[in-house]
Amino acid sequence: MDIKPIEPGAIELLDMYYYMRLGRAIEERLELEYKGGKLPSAIYLGRGQEAIEVGAAYALEQGDVLAPTHRDMISQLPRGLTAKEVFTNHYARANSLTRGKGEANYQGDLKRGLFATVSMLPDFYPVATGAALAFKLRGEKRVAMPLCGEGATSRGDFHESLNIASVLNLPVVFVVINNGFAYSTPPFKEMKLSDVAERAHAYAIPGVVVDGNNIIECYLEVKKAVERARDGGGPTLLEAKTLRMRGHAGHDAAKYVSKELIREWAQKDPIDRFEKHLTNQGLLDEAGIKDMTGRVTQEVAEALKFAEESPYPEGQEAVTDVYRE
Amino acid sequence: MSTANKPKETSYIEAISQALWEELERDGNVFMLGEDIGYYGGAFKVTEGFLDKFGPERIIEMPIAEEGFIGMAIGAALMGMRPIVEVQYADFISCGWDQIVNVAAKMHYRTRDAVPVVIRGPSGGGLRAGPFHSQSPEGWFAHVPGLKVIVPGTVHDAKGLLKAAIRDDNPVLYFEHKYLYRRIKEVLPEEEYVCHIGAAKVQREGSDLTIVTYGAMVQTALQAAEKAQAGGVSVEVVDLRTVFPIDKDTVLNSVAKTSKAIMLYEDTRTLGIGAEVAAIIAEEGFEHLDGPIIRVSAPDAPVPFSPPLEDFFIPQVDDVIAAIDRLSAY
Numbered sequence: 329m330d331i332k333p334i335e336p337g338a339i340e341l342l343d344m345y346y347y348m349r350l351g352r353a354i355e356e357r358l359e360l361e362y363k364g365g366k367l368p369s370a371i372y373l374g375r376g377q378e379a380i381e382v383g384a385a386y387a388l389e390q391g392d393v394l395a396p397t398h399r400d401m402i403s404q405l406p407r408g409l410t411a412k413e414v415f416t417n418h419y420a421r422a423n424s425l426t427r428g429k430g431e432a433n434y435q436g437d438l439k440r441g442l443f444a445t446v447s448m449l450p451d452f453y454p455v456a457t458g459a460a461l462a463f464k465l466r467g468e469k470r471v472a473m474p475l476c477g478e479g480a481t482s483r484g485d486f487h488e489s490l491n492i493a494s495v496l497n498l499p500v501v502f503v504v505i506n507n508g509f510a511y512s513t514p515p516f517k518e519m520k521l522s523d524v525a526e527r528a529h530a531y532a533i534p535g536v537v538v539d540g541n542n543i544i545e546c547y548l549e550v551k552k553a554v555e556r557a558r559d560g561g562g563p564t565l566l567e568a569k570t571l572r573m574r575g576h577a578g579h580d581a582a583k584y585v586s587k588e589l590i591r592e593w594a595q596k597d598p599i600d601r602f603e604k605h606l607t608n609q610g611l612l613d614e615a616g617i618k619d620m621t622g623r624v625t626q627e628v629a630e631a632l633k634f635a636e637e638s639p640y641p642e643g644q645e646a647v648t649d650v651y652r653e
Numbered sequence: 654m655s656t657a658n659k660p661k662e663t664s665y666i667e668a669i670s671q672a673l674w675e676e677l678e679r680d681g682n683v684f685m686l687g688e689d690i691g692y693y694g695g696a697f698k699v700t701e702g703f704l705d706k707f708g709p710e711r712i713i714e715m716p717i718a719e720e721g722f723i724g725m726a727i728g729a730a731l732m733g734m735r736p737i738v739e740v741q742y743a744d745f746i747s748c749g750w751d752q753i754v755n756v757a758a759k760m761h762y763r764t765r766d767a768v769p770v771v772i773r774g775p776s777g778g779g780l781r782a783g784p785f786h787s788q789s790p791e792g793w794f795a796h797v798p799g800l801k802v803i804v805p806g807t808v809h810d811a812k813g814l815l816k817a818a819i820r821d822d823n824p825v826l827y828f829e830h831k832y833l834y835r836r837i838k839e840v841l842p843e844e845e846y847v848c849h850i851g852a853a854k855v856q857r858e859g860s861d862l863t864i865v866t867y868g869a870m871v872q873t874a875l876q877a878a879e880k881a882q883a884g885g886v887s888v889e890v891v892d893l894r895t896v897f898p899i900d901k902d903t904v905l906n907s908v909a910k911t912s913k914a915i916m917l918y919e920d921t922r923t924l925g926i927g928a929e930v931a932a933i934i935a936e937e938g939f940e941h942l943d944g945p946i947i948r949v950s951a952p953d954a955p956v957p958f959s960p961p962l963e964d965f966f967i968p969q970v971d972d973v974i975a976a977i978d979r980l981s982a983y
């Protein structure tokens with residue numbers, strides 16, 4: 329089956345650009361607040377991963393489901409997660425999506441096709457595979473997309489999911505964001521393969537490697553896999569190569585990452601690259617970039633203010649919602 | 654007084670590092686498995702400097718594969734090694750559940766083969782770390798025959814019990830409370846010591862009422878006891894130290910003296926360690942009791958993230974005082 333997705337038009341491209349910029353602006357603010365000791369929460373930043381985060385999520389349609397991890401806040405933005413929701417959740421407020429029960433990026437909203445992640449990696453690989461099974465059983469043309477890092481692919485859950493999805497020919501697109509580190513551990517200590525995508529061969533499904541810092545490539549390749557899955561072509565394993573540009577979490581100065589490596593990847597910054605592309609296409613200019621800066625800066629400032637002014641939950645709420653009444 | 658003469662204080666986390674270090678030095682069969690424990694020195698820096706000293710053959714960094722490396726530790730233990738597994742947070746031990754409760758726990762019962770493996774990790778709440786980085790998993794494992802479960806509440810015991818765990822021929826789960834890591838300090842004995850697994854300890858003597866507790870709640874109990882003393886109530890604090898096996902004698906002796914008992918634990922209420930100890934007292938110490946056995950514990954809910962929620966969830970000194978007041982009325 330040869331699927332050629334339609335190239336994104338100007339509206340889609342600028343939309344993706346907005347989400348990348350918004351994601352980065354939110355994270356820059358979170359980092360500032362964290363360093364200032366204002367956040368009760370840990371932070372897990374996806375800086376440098378904006379192209380695959382946005383490109384993958386943008387390739388989904390209404391009705392599809394996305395299962396991000398601790399690091400993938402940015403992937404949730406194209407699915408409708410707002411800056412206010414990001415800040416209220418990090419600030420542990422009563423009006424956040426988890427009502428103060430879950431931390432950091434651990435929020436979700438099934439109505440928007442967003443699973444609320446848990447820490448244990450990659451617990452949502454099987455869960456998303458199960459969502460895909462439900463779609464198949466009901467004859468719905470919907471697709472499930474779990475994300476995880478290269479480190480999480482060492483766990484059995486990862487392999488069990490790929491195998492079952494392959495055997496049952498389920499509509500899942502397994503996206504692995506290979507950002508060069510699992511906490512302090514580089515991939516060569518985790519696996520002998522140089523491409524995670526090679527793991528696909530063991531399950532007789534397609535394995536694809538993309539440049540994780542090139543949003544158009546990310547989007548088109550993921551889109552291909554999504555449409556294949558939707559048309560009954562079964563699962564795909566897609567690996568996006570990128571670099572985690574911050575420590576594992578806010579407290580981690582990542583001294584184990586060489587400065588040269590960071591410098592090298594800063595040259596490949598996904599937002600800079602996309603801006604150049606859009607500028608070359610005549611879709612963006614200096615003024616447009618400035619406008620976007622103004623727009624996302626304001627959005628983030630308003631969201632932060634909103635979160636800070638929002639009340640905390642009452643203590644007794646600790647025992648509510650353990651069960652559905 | 655010059656600070657130079659002051660005996661050196663050791664923190665809870667340093668005590669854990671020391672125990673590991675000394676046992677690695679003492680016994681060539683001891684080695685460690687875990688994520689980020691080598692070059693990085695572990696998520697909480699428990700093994701900082703270990704890779705340099707003991708090398709990559711004994712400080713072995715693992716991929717994210719808990720079921721795999723916990724099972725491997727069991728296999729190496731059956732071959733006569735004494736592996737220590739670090740799980741990055743105790744919560745992640747759930748990913749190795751099957752190997753622990755089926756392979757390790759039931760081996761000796763069936764074949765009389767020793768499984769000298771230690772699985773340790775940071776547990777407990779109070780750090781605004783949310784539902785997946787704050788759990789108290791001791792109750793899950795205390796329920797499985799064949800496992801020993803340790804939750805040290807003091808610096809002294811953190812060291813002495815970890816050494817005992819490493820030398821024990823059974824699978825031992827050792828949950829260190831991460832809230833205590835850098836918050837409590839003690840001057841430790843200069844000479845080597847090993848604590849006894851299965852022995853509770855009276856951390857404070859009192860005559861009116863007994864609090865049975867363990868882990869970080871030992872500190873909460875001691876603070877509450879201090880406060881109660883000011884109000885004229887003399888509280889005895891019994892620290893279980895080992896939550897399985899439970900030292901019945903120390904608990905029952907204390908209750909025989911005070912006639913009143915509060916079970917204080919950070920784990921959730923139903924079927925928690927305190928519930929079991931309450932049952933022991935009800936069965937074997939009934940004639941000593943002058944009032945109900947009261948549980949002060951977390952409610953039956955996941956550990957929430959938001960500060961007011963977590964403070965409500967984790968037993969506080971005032972919650973213990975309220976229980977002391979209630980029980981004092983009998």
Ligand SMILES: Cc1ncc(C[n+]2csc(CCOP(=O)(O)OP(=O)(O)O)c2C)c(N)n1
Binds near residue numbers: 448450572719
């Ligand atoms: C089963 C499990 N073990 C350990 C951890 C602790 N931990 C959190 S993130 C992380 C590294 C994950 O690396 P990777 O999968 O590459 O994702 P990344 O953080 O790079 O996005 C580890 C070990 C975990 N979350 N889950």
Ligand SMILES: [Mg+2]
Binds near residue numbers: 477478508509
């Ligand atoms: Mg990674």
